[in-house]
Amino acid sequence: MPDSPPAIDDAAIAAWACAIGLETAMRERPQEIHDAARAALTLGASLARLEAAMAEPPPPLAP
Amino acid sequence: MSDPCWLGVAGLAKAYRTGSLRPTDLTEALIARIDRLEPALHAFIALDREALRADARAADAVFAHNGDPAPLTGIPIGIKDVIDVAGFTTTCHSAILEHAPPATLDAAVVTHLRRAGATIAGKLATHEFAIGGPAFDLPFPPARNPWNVAHHPGGSSSGAGTAVAGGLLPGAIGTDTAGSVRNPASACGIVGLKPTRGVVPTKGVFPLAPSLDHVGPLARCVDDVALLFAAMTAQKIRSGMPGKIEDVRIGVVRHFHERDMPCDDAVAAAFEAAVSVLARLGARIVPIDLAPLNDFADVTRAVMQAEGFAVHRAWMRARPGDYCAITRRTLLPGAFLSADALATALRLRAALFANVEDTFAGVDILLTASSMTPACRIDDPAEIARTYMRNARAPFNLTGHPALAMMAGLSPDGLPLSIQFAARRHQEALLLNVAAAYEQAMGGPRRPPI
Numbered sequence: 001m002p003d004s005p006p007a008i009d010d011a012a013i014a015a016w017a018c019a020i021g022l023e024t025a026m027r028e029r030p031q032e033i034h035d036a037a038r039a040a041l042t043l044g045a046s047l048a049r050l051e052a053a054m055a056e057p058p059p060p061l062a063p
Numbered sequence: 064m065s066d067p068c069w070l071g072v073a074g075l076a077k078a079y080r081t082g083s084l085r086p087t088d089l090t091e092a093l094i095a096r097i098d099r100l101e102p103a104l105h106a107f108i109a110l111d112r113e114a115l116r117a118d119a120r121a122a123d124a125v126f127a128h129n130g131d132p133a134p135l136t137g138i139p140i141g142i143k144d145v146i147d148v149a150g151f152t153t154t155c156h157s158a159i160l161e162h163a164p165p166a167t168l169d170a171a172v173v174t175h176l177r178r179a180g181a182t183i184a185g186k187l188a189t190h191e192f193a194i195g196g197p198a199f200d201l202p203f204p205p206a207r208n209p210w211n212v213a214h215h216p217g218g219s220s221s222g223a224g225t226a227v228a229g230g231l232l233p234g235a236i237g238t239d240t241a242g243s244v245r246n247p248a249s250a251c252g253i254v255g256l257k258p259t260r261g262v263v264p265t266k267g268v269f270p271l272a273p274s275l276d277h278v279g280p281l282a283r284c285v286d287d288v289a290l291l292f293a294a295m296t297a298q299k300i301r302s303g304m305p306g307k308i309e310d311v312r313i314g315v316v317r318h319f320h321e322r323d324m325p326c327d328d329a330v331a332a333a334f335e336a337a338v339s340v341l342a343r344l345g346a347r348i349v350p351i352d353l354a355p356l357n358d359f360a361d362v363t364r365a366v367m368q369a370e371g372f373a374v375h376r377a378w379m380r381a382r383p384g385d386y387c388a389i390t391r392r393t394l395l396p397g398a399f400l401s402a403d404a405l406a407t408a409l410r411l412r413a414a415l416f417a418n419v420e421d422t423f424a425g426v427d428i429l430l431t432a433s434s435m436t437p438a439c440r441i442d443d444p445a446e447i448a449r450t451y452m453r454n455a456r457a458p459f460n461l462t463g464h465p466a467l468a469m470m471a472g473l474s475p476d477g478l479p480l481s482i483q484f485a486a487r488r489h490q491e492a493l494l495l496n497v498a499a500a501y502e503q504a505m506g507g508p509r510r511p512p513i
Contacts, residue, residue: 016399017398020398020399021376021380022379022380022383022395022398023380024380024381024382024383024384025379025380025383025391025395028383028384029383029384029391032388032391032392032395033395035392036392036395036396036398036399037396037399039396039399040368040396040397040398040399040400040401040404041399043361043364043365043368043396043400043404044365044400044401044403044404044407046361047361047362047365047404047407047408047411048404048407050358050361050362050411051407051410051411054411054414
């Protein structure tokens with residue numbers, strides 16, 4: 001089951017994009033930037049979940 | 064003599080040595096076929112016919128006067144257009160580099176091929192910068208599938224798959240960062256090898272994600288792939304496979320295509336038929352579970368996007384509109400991945416490597432599905448988005464183990480189905496031998512109706 005995109009508003013993404021030098025893309029294709037940021041956050045959350053799952057001990061054997 | 068366009072690397076080498084064919088004969092036949100089919104297939108970015116003819120004349124002279132020509136003398140090989148060939152612009156199929164100056168040096172792998180005698184035939188279509196998918200918003204059209212030109216040929220080494228499967232060239236060299244040699248091999252019904260990471264040099268190859276990038280050969284049969292691989296790695300050229308595979312322990316990974324990314328029925332049937340063939344050949348079949356395929360896919364995506372964006376950062380900032388939409392969509396998330404996410408991905412990569420490495424303690428070869436569906440129509444972006452990433456190839460880019468994809472029959476619609484073998488690191492010889500035994504049992508390579 002894919003993770004849901006974390007909550008982050010469009011203004012925060014726009015500011016983030018400009019802070020990392022993507023003003024041109026933000027101006028020309030804002031929807032692509034919003035999608036990219038949310039995809040990255042979703043992937044990061046998925047990786048964190050996966051690492052946590054790997055760290056869990058295996059379930060006990062049924063009696 | 065049969066049509067020389069369908070002679071493979073080994074067949075051409077033999078025909079030249081027996082005197083039944085000259086390199087100039089082959090070259091004229093290939094140029095005529097390219098001129099007839101290229102308007103429909105779009106395999107090439109650049110082709111210098113006169114240079115090809117000059118090289119063929121030189122090869123004729125070698126066979127006429129030299130008792131011991133280099134093994135690939137007179138054999139034209141196509142090069143994916145992310146790999147430098149001196150005198151050709153490396154466009155990466157992109158408007159970004161379309162008008163860049165020609166490369167002044169050959170990539171290391173091209174140097175190896177030339178030393179083995181090969182003729183470099185030209186530059187082949189790719190997905191833009193070897194990422195994304197087939198696109199129509201680029202300066203060059205996307206390559207088409209010779210089995211059905213309405214369908215995509217896989218990628219990103221798309222022109223390589225098209226040219227080899229379509230009988231335009233006997234072999235080609237592609238790159239494979241998340242499956243890009245094995246995808247066109249699967250879609251086009253040929254053979255593609257991603258060698259062990261580091262075995263084939265990447266110097267002179269435009270990077271996509273340097274820690275995942277590999278260079279590998281595509282050809283119509285396993286023996287030809289073995290010959291090209293030997294040349295690319297400056298190893299002694301060998302031929303004459305297959306040997307016996309009795310008692311080779313083959314780990315069969317079904318959960319990739321049954322549970323993790325459910326495949327089409329035809330793919331599942333082809334997979335089970337392959338298991339039966341291998342068992343009949345005497346291999347020991349061992350059911351195996353690896354980590355879930357989606358775990359490999361997520362980690363690969365994180366590494367590829369982070370490294371890929373790092374390569375493209377300056378152009379993405381200055382001229383994002385010069386990329387095609389699919390490339391932007393694939394690379395831009397890398398700008399927003401946190402250092403924490405990448406660090407997590409790298410820890411997971413080590414764990415997944417250990418998972419595969421530990422598995423090879425109990426088996427010699429792994430068998431998995433390759434593509435979960437046959438190639439869909441190239442003009443159906445929704446279906447491409449749904450199916451293009453449904454494959455089991457990325458795990459072995461992440462871990463660096465050698466992997467080979469090959470044809471495993473045809474779908475009811477007449478499109479190639481595929482399987483994938485993988486082996487321990489540096490065990491390409493066993494990998495190729497098992498694939499050759501399977502290929503022989505299946506009756507050898509098949510030609511598309513083009």
